[in-house]
Amino acid sequence: MNPTRPHSLFASILLVVLTLLSPAGIAHANDGVPVIHVTDLHRPHVDPDDHWDLACIYALAHRGDIDLRGVLIDYPPAQRPDRNPDIAAVAQMNRITGLAVPVAVGTPHPMKSRNDAQSYASKSDHQGIEMVLDLLRRSGRPVVINVIGDSRSIAVAGKKAPDLFSQKCAGVYLNAGCGVPKKADNARLEYNVTLGKAAYEAMFDLPCPVYWMPCFESLEKKKAPGAPEFGTHYRFRQSEILPHLSKNVQIYFAYMFARQTDQHWLRCLEGEPDEALLTRVGKQDRHMWCTAGFFHAAGYSVAPDGTTPTLDATGAKTVFSFDPIRITRMGPGGNEWAPDPASTTRFIFHVQDPEHYQPAVTQAMKQLLVELP
Ligand SMILES: [Ca+2]
Secondary structure, eight states: OOTHHHHHHHHHHHHHHHHHBOTTSOBOSSSOEEEEEEEOOEESOSOTHHHHHHHHHHHHHHHTSEEEEEEEEOOOOTTOTTOEEOHHHHHHHHHHHTOOOOEEEOOSSOOSSTTOOOTTOOTTTTHHHHHHHHHHHHOSSOEEEEEOSOOHHHHHHHHHOHHHHHHHEEEEEEEOSBSSOOSSTTSOOOHHHHTOHHHHHHHTTOSSOEEEEOSBSOSTTTTSSSOOTTOOOEEEEGGGTGGGSOHHHHHHHHHHHTTOOSSOTTGGGGSOOOHHHHHHHHTSEEEEOSHHHHHHHTTBOOOTTSOOOBTTOTTOOOSEEEEEEEEEEOOTTOOEEEEOTTOSSEEEEEESOTTTHHHHHHHHHHHHHTTOO
C-alpha cells in the first residue's frame, strides 16, 4: 500500500473543506468569481445609490463570494464640472476590508457611433479601458463586468478587443434602459441611456453574455406602486440599514452624504460617525436598481424572505430571474425583444414576485452590509 495515499486523501478532503468555507465558516456560492465594477461614483455624489452599490460589492468581496479585480469610475458628466471620480470612497472601502483593489477612470469621450473604438483617444483617455482589457488578459477565469452608469467605457473596450471579450468575459450586467420599448423613438430616455445612446446600443453587440437589467419597465410607469416585471427599480428607507452598520461603514456613508471634498478620507475613519447627519438621511428613501444583479453574479438569488439561496438550490422560491431573450430591434428609442429559450447570451431581468421583491432585496442587502467590518 502506498503510505502517502491516506495523507493525500486527507489533504484533498481538507482542501475541499477549506475551499467551501469562508473565514467566517460560511459556504460560498462559488469560488470567488472575478468581477470588475464600473460605476458613476462621483464626489460630491450625483446620486448616493452608487455608494450603496460599492459597499455591496466590497461586502461580497470581503466574504470571498467575488474576487473584485478592479473599479472603473466613469469620467464625470460634461454638465457637472465640479464632480470628480470618487477615488476616496474606493480607498475607504479598500481600507475597511483590507483589500487593495485598483481604481481607474473611464474614457472622457462619448462614442461618436455604435462602432467607434475611439482610435483618436490618447493613452491617458483610455487608462481605465486599458486597465479593464489588461485585467481580462491576465485572468485565468472569465470575468464578470458590472455596468451601473455610463456604458461607454465597456462598449469601447468591446470594440477594441472583441476576441478578448468572447474568451474572457463571463457576462456583463448592464443596468440601463427600460424593459418595454418606447412607443416613439423621440420618447424620453432613461438616465443611464442619456449618458450615451450609441454606447448603450453597442453593449448589445458585445460577444459575451449580457444580463440586461432595465432600470424601469417604462418611464411612464416609473412612479406606479409595486415593482413592475421588467425593471429593477426599488427603494428602501435608509434608517432600515444605516444604524446596523459598523462604525467604519457609517463613517464611509457620512463622509459621502456630507459631500466632503477634503483629503481626510483616511483619518476620518479613525473618528466617530456624524450621528446627527446619519439620523437625518436615515429618514430619506433611497432609490436603488442594481442589487439583485450583484447577488446573481456571485451565485445567489434572493428569496421572498430576504435570504439568498444559491442559484443551484433546487425548488427555492426567488423574487427575480434572468430570462433568455433575443433582441429583435435596436433604436434610440429603446430596444424590442422577444423571449427565446434557446438564447445563451442575452437575458433580461424579470421580477417574479412583485409583492416581495422590494422588501426581500432590501433585507438581503442589509444582511450583506452588516458583514462589513
Ligand atoms: Ca449608477
